[in-house]
Amino acid sequence: MVDTLITNGIVVTNAGTYRADVGIVGEQIAQIGGSFLRAQTVIDAKGLYVLPGGVDVHTHLDAPSLGMMTADDFQTGTVAAACGGTTSIIDFCQQSPGGTLAEGIDNWDKKALGKAAVDYGYHMLIPDFHDRIADELATLPGRGITSFKLFMSGKGSAMIDDQALLSAMAKARECGALIMVHAENGDAVDFLQRKFLSEGKTAPLYHAASRPARAEAEATSRAIALAEITGAALYVVHVSCGEALEEVVRGKQRGVNVLAETCTHYLFLTTDDLDRKGFEGAKFVFSPPARSRADQEVLWRALRNNVLETVSSDHSSTRYHDQKQVGRSDFTKIPNGLPGIEERFILLYQGVVSGKISLEQFVDLVASRPARTFGLAPRKGTIGIGNDADLVLFDPASSRTISNENLHHAVDYSAYEGMRVRGRVVSVLLRGKQIVRDGEFCGEAGYGKFLSRERVEV
Ligand SMILES: [Zn+2]
Structure with a gap:
């Protein structure tokens, strides 16, 4: 029975x-x-x-983004996840600037409680890293949080220097956690943003121009080198292009414990989408930016060859009709991110339809491997x-x-x-x-x- x-x-x-x-x-x-x-x-x-139910290991629900809050909270975001075929998410629980990590977790618990329609875990997103926070990292695995995210871009806000990254990596290694990085060279991005704005280039397309593939590849290579030096395990989030992927492959070949993901949008959108008529390109402003068709092919091949762990949504939704409009006269003010928590599963399946990946690989990428990588297996991600x-x-x-x-x-x-x-x-x-x-x-x-x-x- x-x-x-x-x-x-x-x-x-x-x-x-x-x-x-x-x-x-x-x-x-x-x-x-x-x-x-x-x-x-x-x-x-x-x-x-x-x-098996999908496992999306990269979402931002009820999260602050450039002074506003994402359109989706835990209720609407997880209902969308469910309807799309995703039954577990790992959301980025954020430390508030000046606050402790424990406060960040309490805050996220309040957002999720009574609202989440699918199961959820947290990564700790750390925009304000300093010595006391470094000491607090060791307490997180005890609360079921075994991955910490830091930013190599976002000059003047969340960006950390190499010294801080080294210290976070050493701590993560000690307490059995994974370091996740947003890998873009923040100084290069800042330099190019200022340059374009001073030339009156304010349209969404300059969001992509100010964040070149080389800036991503450089930071990716540096993060991998620092992981190699500290012996930490590193997970590079949202790899968007062939140049950054090359660095991941080189790191793996050297024996560095480096893992990486790409996201749905890098497989289906290109820089041309930022150049859509009017201000429509703002819908496609996310970082790193969408790249070229050739990059898409490289990423699909990396999925086929098991070089990437998963395809996540990086769901971070802001409305076009009001929230995205804030950047009408300055692309640097457009809130970053796009929705995709519901579309991820079906879009990755299109790789099976077109013969780019097998049906079993689809299941592995959409559910099994992300569950294993982030400590949810065997409970989640497979049928057993x-x-x-x-x-x-x-x-x-x-x-x-x-x-x-x-x-x-x-x-x-x-x-x-x-x-x-x-x-x-x-x-x-x-x-x-x-x-x-x-x-x-x-x-x-x-x-x-x-x-x-x-x-x-x-
Ligand atoms: Zn993200």
């Missing part, structure tokens, strides 16, 4: 694809294949893939007995056009508006409970639980 039986579906894991029924007892997967005598609830998955019953029933035969009207986030645009995509998330279960039915959210805000994460092996 099981509580829920998913029958007639095709189970896909990163290791293979096979026809099997899946039985759920309570919050866990209790049986895969074999015969089932009885079930309280039967879900017919005829013609559908049964996939005893694991959380986080499942997506996916129809590979249907297709649709992405339209903001059909998305569930609280922002007034999708960067992928009008894009035709194959496949559809039909149903989603989180810990055995159905939270999406026929593409619509049927769960409840507050059902999402905090994910305390394991220390990383360094």
Whole structure:
């Protein structure tokens, strides 16, 4: 006797694809294949893939961005995640400037409590690093937070120097945590921003021009060198281009413990999107910026060759009609970021449709590897007995056009508006409970639980 039986579906894991029924007892997967005598609830998955729920390890919900707050909070953001096929997120919990890390965590707990519709963990985002904060880092793994993010750009605000990065890396190594960096050379970006503004070049396109691939590659290479010197484990967030990826590959070849991700937008958008008519380019302002078609191909190949760990959304949503408008006469004032928490899963699946990655690789990248990398496995990210019953029933035969009207986030645009995509998330279960039915959210805000994460092996 099981509580829920998913029958007639095709189970896909990163290791293979096979026809099997899946039985759920309570919050866990209790049986895969074999015969089932009885079930309280039967879900017919005829013609559908049964996939592990997506794991998105890079989101910013209810977060400050250039003096404003993101449009999505934990409720709208996680409902959108669920409808898109994602059942676990790792959000960036932020220290307030001048504040302690503990205060940042308490603050994030308040934002998530009663609102999260999917399970969530935190990375610690540290915009104000100093000696006392360095000492506080060691307390974070005890609270289930085993990754710390620092900025190599953002001159005059969050940017840290090499000395601070070295000290954070040494501490992270001591306490079994991963260092994450936003890798762009902040001095180079600042220099170019000032130059363009002084020449009257204020349009969104200059956001990309002021953040060249070499500035990203230089910072990536430097972070990897510092990780090599300290013996720390490093995770480079949002790798956008071939030049930065080259540095990651070189680091791996030297034996440095360096991991990296790319994001949905680097696989589908280009610099040309920043040059759309009027001020429309502001919708595509995020850092590092969108690059070229050639870079997209390099990133897809890196996914195919298992060089990158995952594709995250870096969901950081601000509305176009009011929030993005603040930068109308100065591209440096446009709040950075774009929505994508709901689109990530289906867009990465397009790599399967076009033959760039296999179906099993898709499952690995969208769920299994990010779960393993960030200390959530085996509970999350794969379909196995005893694991959380986080499942997506996916129809590979249907297709649709992405339209903001059909998305569930609280922002007034999708960067992928009008894009035709194959496949559809039909149903989603989180810990055995159905939270999406026929593409619509049927769960409840507050059902999402905090994910305390394991220390990383360094
Ligand atoms: Zn981010």
